[in-house]
Amino acid sequence: MFIQIIQGKCRDAEQVHRLSDEWRETMGPTAEGWLGGTYGITDDGEFVGVVRFESREAAARNSTKPEQGAWFQRMKACFDGEVTFHDCDDAMMFLDGGSDDAGFVQVVQGRVADPRRFRSFMEQPMDALHEQRPEIIGGTIAIEPDGWFTETVAFRSEAEARAGEVTPMPEDARQAWEEQMAAMSDLRYLDLHAPWFASAMRKESMA
Template identity: 40%
Template sequence: MFGQRKTCIQVVKGRTRDAAGLREAADRWYRDVAPGAKGWLGTTGGVTDDGVYLNLLRFTSPRAAHRNDRRREQMRWWDEVRGLFVGEVTVEECSDVETFGQGDPDEAGFVQILQTRVLDRDAVRPFVTEEAEHTLARLRPDMIGGLFCISPGGTCTGVAYFTSREAARKGERTDMPPEYKAWRDEQMAHFDDDAVFHDLRDHWLQSP
């Protein structure tokens, strides 16, 4: 999917009343800033129906991410868009990243982002076992793949890429095998119960 290379992900989150303005800003970033962003691997972003902005930027390393943050083009772009947000914008940096699936995320018609907290990271390593991945590939063709990134404080941001929103909703009703359900229930015991799902129906997927 993204390749199993070592990556660093910046998870940017805020709230906006101007989703269209941020979509335009994302296009401008891709056109004017991305060409000089050395080590940038791709971006997944969007705004939910209730105004939550999420943008995940993937870099080859924390050094590459920090180098981009200091570029004049990046700082100029941020100065232009900061007024589109309401309240604080947070940035979490994650070097603990796992991916699953063999599809191309740039082909996704629907993206869903999960945010929660990991109680025991070692107990859920990997997040998706090889056996579970094979089950998903066989029974959930709507799911292209996904990634999990964990901040040093334990916040987990999971991204799932689907062929379409309609296919994802239909796939959610798929009757999964008992062994898969048992594995999933065991996994969920190692997360907080306050998981929040964000649907990005209007999203942007960018890559070099």
């Protein structure tokens, strides 16, 4: 799986949402290798789009379509300053992945000292996490070669997510997580209080 992260300071949130819906309805059905995406705007106006494709090659072929370029020029006009892109070949989903059913999504960005170790940690069975934190539906992780990463965590609701944050973890899980946190730096937490989604399998929703 390949993930592209799109970010920028948004000055017209309603138009961004409308254009996202338009893309889903008019170009999504023919977008080669498109799997879905998670989208939202933070309280301070930062748009985040985490878009999943089968491969980098499929995403690149889609980006060369004239209609894609014309659509993006309209989308770009909704932003102040540059829109940034991060392309990640090292990408995965955990638990139920980028769920269209989430009521709240937290995006975590930062850098890990050892990308391979981080991925190995996240690939472990998560039965214990699912049992202890049932409000976590799933999520995605995209890692660049230099260790920069973007993680999305989909929750059933923000209220449940906040309650889960203060739930004590079992000692072994706590120690393992603290070890991972110690290897992270430059962390940012971007809360998407009103996320929207789309998926290739569910055209009625944009994941």
